[in-house]
Amino acid sequence: MSGPNTEYDPVEVTPLKAEQVDAAVTEALAAIEAATTLEELKEARLAHAGDRSALALANREIGALPPQARKEAGQRIGKARGRVNQALAARQVTLEEEREARILVEEAVDVTLPWDREPVGARHPITTLSERIADVFVAMGWEVAEGPVVEAEWLNFDALNLGPDHPARTMQDTFWMEPAENAIVLRTHTSPVQARTMLTRTPPIYVVCPGRVFRTDEYDATHSPVFHQVEGLAIDEGLTMAHLKGTLDHFATAMFGEGITTRFRPSYFPFTEPSAEVDLVCFVCRGAAVDADGATCRTCRGEGWIEWGGCGVVNPRVLTACGVDSQRYTGFAFGMGIDRTLMFRHGVEDLRDLFEGDVRMTAAFGTEI
Numbered sequence: 001m002s003g004p005n006t007e008y009d010p011v012e013v014t015p016l017k018a019e020q021v022d023a024a025v026t027e028a029l030a031a032i033e034a035a036t037t038l039e040e041l042k043e044a045r046l047a048h049a050g051d052r053s054a055l056a057l058a059n060r061e062i063g064a065l066p067p068q069a070r071k072e073a074g075q076r077i078g079k080a081r082g083r084v085n086q087a088l089a090a091r092q093v094t095l096e097e098e099r100e101a102r103i104l105v106e107e108a109v110d111v112t113l114p115w116d117r118e119p120v121g122a123r124h125p126i127t128t129l130s131e132r133i134a135d136v137f138v139a140m141g142w143e144v145a146e147g148p149v150v151e152a153e154w155l156n157f158d159a160l161n162l163g164p165d166h167p168a169r170t171m172q173d174t175f176w177m178e179p180a181e182n183a184i185v186l187r188t189h190t191s192p193v194q195a196r197t198m199l200t201r202t203p204p205i206y207v208v209c210p211g212r213v214f215r216t217d218e219y220d221a222t223h224s225p226v227f228h229q230v231e232g233l234a235i236d237e238g239l240t241m242a243h244l245k246g247t248l249d250h251f252a253t254a255m256f257g258e259g260i261t262t263r264f265r266p267s268y269f270p271f272t273e274p275s276a277e278v279d280l281v282c283f284v285c286r287g288a289a290v291d292a293d294g295a296t297c298r299t300c301r302g303e304g305w306i307e308w309g310g311c312g313v314v315n316p317r318v319l320t321a322c323g324v325d326s327q328r329y330t331g332f333a334f335g336m337g338i339d340r341t342l343m344f345r346h347g348v349e350d351l352r353d354l355f356e357g358d359v360r361m362t363a364a365f366g367t368e369i
């Protein structure tokens with residue numbers, strides 16, 4: 001850039017001096033470079049390229065110069081302003097790009113994040129398992145039967161050969177509905193559904209009845225005044241204990257997997273004769289009674305078997321009481337605890353976890369369709 005024109009410029013004004021113009025340009029470029037946001041750049045533009053900036057003022061002075069000096073001054077100022085405007089434009093582009101990039105990062109939306117913050121409820125595992133059990137039997141052609149939880153004493157006890165003074169009644173600590181003379185109880189087992197079924201249907205009968213039952217038990221890790229049983233009843237011509245065993249082996253395998261079968265131990269129930277307790281092969285040690293390290297199996301406590309429920313051949317007295325021809329038909333029945341089955345299957349150690357309504361418990365089971 002050429003220096004001031006002393007020859008033609010006796011009235012040259014200060015802002016038009018080359019050093020001053022260069023200084024203004026240097027200052028402007030520094031301010032533009034220093035602007036880190038579009039707002040700061042706007043301020044720099046106002047200060048160094050705006051109407052009141054040094055270069056704009058200098059530009060205005062050109063008119064005051066003698067005509068001979070105008071051209072050179074005009075070129076100098078024009079170039080200076082050009083440089084500043086170019087730097088502004090370049091910085092503008094850079095800062096806009098930076099802002100775009102930042103917005104892309106800051107305002108990025110992760111479309112894979114869960115959008116639904118309302119937790120979806122899960123069905124109670126007892127409900128799910130009851131249905132699974134029913135499915136095992138429905139797949140064999142059985143039907144699901146139901147009965148009321150508030151039940152007639154006669155159906156809960158008498159019809160099942162548990163007369164008023166029968167000692168087995170005390171084993172089933174009963175909730176009585178008031179007034180007592182109405183002889184209504186909260187059913188202590190699902191067996192009254194057997195009686196109801198026989199009274200209302202004609203053989204052959206194949207029914208499974210999952211349901212809620214009640215006893216005046218203490219509430220602890222293995223007892224609850226409300227719990228769940230599943231009852232099975234088959235009445236047909238020629239049914240034997242062998243059919244019962246085959247049915248329960250299938251049920252056990254369906255619940256606990258291949259190789260988990262049952263054994264019977266002699267027992268007594270008034271409604272069956274003969275009667276048996278049903279044990280399962282321990283599904284942890286698979287009957288070995290010891291775990292992989294040779295220590296006593298904790299699940300079956302070294303037995304190799306786990307108690308599962310009761311069963312037997314339906315007592316002819318029950319058939320007769322419920323209007324079934326005991327000369328023509330025989331039948332078998334069984335009753336298992338659903339809660340117990342669930343605890344075995346899923347390693348639930350405290351029965352109370354099933355009843356206290358903590359959604360962390362039920363949610364862990366998720367929803368089965």
Ligand code: DAH
Nearest residue numbers: 189272310311312333334335
């Ligand atoms: N009702 C019995 C109970 O609650 C269980 C039971 C045993 C049911 C034998 C049966 C059966 O149908 O045959 O202890």
